[in-house]
Amino acid sequence: MIIELASVQVSPKKIEEKFAPDEIHLEGEGRLIGQAAVSGKVFRDGDKVHVSGAISANVELACTRCLEPVEHHLDIAFDDVFVEAASETRDEETELSPDAMNESLVVGGKVDLAETVREQIILELPDPVLCSEDCKGLCPKCGENRNLIDCKCESDDIDPRWAALKNLN
Numbered sequence: 179m180i181i182e183l184a185s186v187q188v189s190p191k192k193i194e195e196k197f198a199p200d201e202i203h204l205e206g207e208g209r210l211i212g213q214a215a216v217s218g219k220v221f222r223d224g225d226k227v228h229v230s231g232a233i234s235a236n237v238e239l240a241c242t243r244c245l246e247p248v249e250h251h252l253d254i255a256f257d258d259v260f261v262e263a264a265s266e267t268r269d270e271e272t273e274l275s276p277d278a279m280n281e282s283l284v285v286g287g288k289v290d291l292a293e294t295v296r297e298q299i300i301l302e303l304p305d306p307v308l309c310s311e312d313c314k315g316l317c318p319k320c321g322e323n324r325n326l327i328d329c330k331c332e333s334d335d336i337d338p339r340w341a342a343l344k345n346l347n
């Protein structure tokens with residue numbers, strides 16, 4: 179869905195959209211499972227256009243410790259503000275004032291809702307991602323998933339990078 183800023187009115191217009199996984203690219207951060215649903219409104223406030231509402235999506239991410247896939251549900255409330263960039267006086271280099279942190283200058287007058295949804299999802303992704311609070315992760319020696327296999331590697335062995343530090347004591 180493309181929003182033409184010039185056509186947005188003061189009275190809010192309802193948005194109900196669904197995006198398939200191939201419309202929302204998460205840049206290697208993970209992938210969408212099923213559709214991302216967006217429900218909200220678009221309205222004008224002076225020269226600002228607000229796109230606000232809620233996004234509901236399921237994403238599959240890799241556990242930070244063991245790399246196993248983890249399914250994560252996101253419920254995101256958002257309020258993005260877009261200002262048409264008057265191309266003669268401003269360009270994309272223009273710095274936004276501090277009170278305009280969530281404002282985006284738009285060159286060309288068009289906003290792609292899929293891009294707004296993608297940015298919101300990436301901002302809300304958990305970091306770190308954990309399959310469980312007590313995930314044991316991968317063994318640094320043999321690479322086995324220690325949640326599945328007790329690989330019996332010596333756990334009290336000190337990484338050579340830390341051994342140098344220990345000698346300083």
Ligand SMILES: [Zn+2]
Nearest residue numbers: 241244309313
């Ligand atoms: Zn894990």
Ligand SMILES: [Zn+2]
Nearest residue numbers: 317320329331
């Ligand atoms: Zn091991």
